[in-house]
Amino acid sequence: MEPKLFGQYLREARNKKKLTLEKVAKSANLSKGYLSNIENGNRGIPSPDLLNKLSKPLGVSYSDLMLKAGYYDESMYKFTKDFEMYENEMETPLMQVLSLFIGGAGYINPEIRDELFLVLEDSMIGPDFARFNKEFRQYLINKQEAPDSISTDYEEDLYEEFDSLYNAKNLLIQFKDYVNESTKEQLLTVLTELAEKNNLGTRMNSAFLELTTLLSEPSITYNQKTLSQLDRQRILDMLELLFPNH
Structure with a gap:
């Protein structure tokens, strides 16, 4: 995203929260003028560290800011959102x-x-849990009552599915x-x-x-x-x- 478009995105996020430049700048430990230049696209794309500082006052997740700024691709974005x-x-x-x-x-x-x-x-x-739980429950019964009836291959496959x-x-x-x-x-x-x-x-x-x-x-x-x-x-x-x- 171009700096001007990204700056506009930040301004819209700030306005949505009904926050002044001064309040957001103070929360992010920035000067009001510096933040204004970012919003106007005159400072380029902010660094990841700066985006992290802006995330909380703007109410936008760090991963969303990183994706918009172009630091994350879709795969990394998904990982971060999951986290x-x-x-x-x-x-x-x-x-x-x-x-x-x-x-x-x-x-x-x-x-x-x-x-x-x-x-x-x-x-x-x-x-998936319902089907597996029924089979694994029966396996535990057989394990107690008739352990010789359970093959090694079956047991290994069952525990592999358990782990999944x-x-x-x-x-x-x-x-x-x-x-x-x-x-x-x-x-x-x-x-x-x-x-x-x-x-x-x-x-x-x-x-x-x-x-x-x-x-x-x-x-x-x-x-x-x-x-x-x-x-x-x-x-x-x-x-x-x-x-x-x-």
């Missing part, structure tokens, strides 16, 4: 407890999958969009007890609490495409702008 969408959910007590059961690549740790399934199955919404459904990203979506607050409170209680039972109470988990560790995983993917080192660095650069004080 912004679920950031608050990741910080809830429920997700913090659930993170104790998740490994660095975002999958439930193998040794706890069966127990965690029994806690979560009734809260998961959607036809019961992973960090899907659970975030489920808890944010489909699980009511009452159910969340019940799950928090049960998951806390399960974590204590398995001595997980003091564990820090990279799937939610340390993204730099997650990004070091060799096979990490996004939209089924392996992230390159450049992709990972772009993500880290974006996170540094989003959370400059972390």
Whole structure:
């Protein structure tokens, strides 16, 4: 986008919030004249750091500003929007407890999958979960009553599908969009007890609490495409702008 058009976009966002140049400039730690020049297209496209400062007072997400400014392509924009969408959910007590059961690549740790399934199955919404839950429930019964009837290939395929459904990203979506607050409170209680039972109470988990560790995983993917080192660095650069004080 040309500087003049981008400046007009910023002015429209400011006017929509009924804010003066002076108020936005003060919130972003800029001079009124500098911000005016940006809106008039006389300063070129603002830097990502400056866009981060303008995001909150203008009420426009950082990812939207970065896309409009031309710093993000559609793929990076989608990634950032996903991150912004679920950031608050990741910080809830429920997700913090659930993170104790998740490994660095975002999958439930193998040794706890069966127990965690029994806690979560009734809260998961959607036809894929409904079909899989029925099959996995029967598998657990057979595992107890007739373990010799289960082939290794079948078991491996079943757990592969388990990982495709019961992973960090899907659970975030489920808890944010489909699980009511009452159910969340019940799950928090049960998951806390399960974590204590398995001595997980003091564990820090990279799937939610340390993204730099997650990004070091060799096979990490996004939209089924392996992230390159450049992709990972772009993500880290974006996170540094989003959370400059972390």
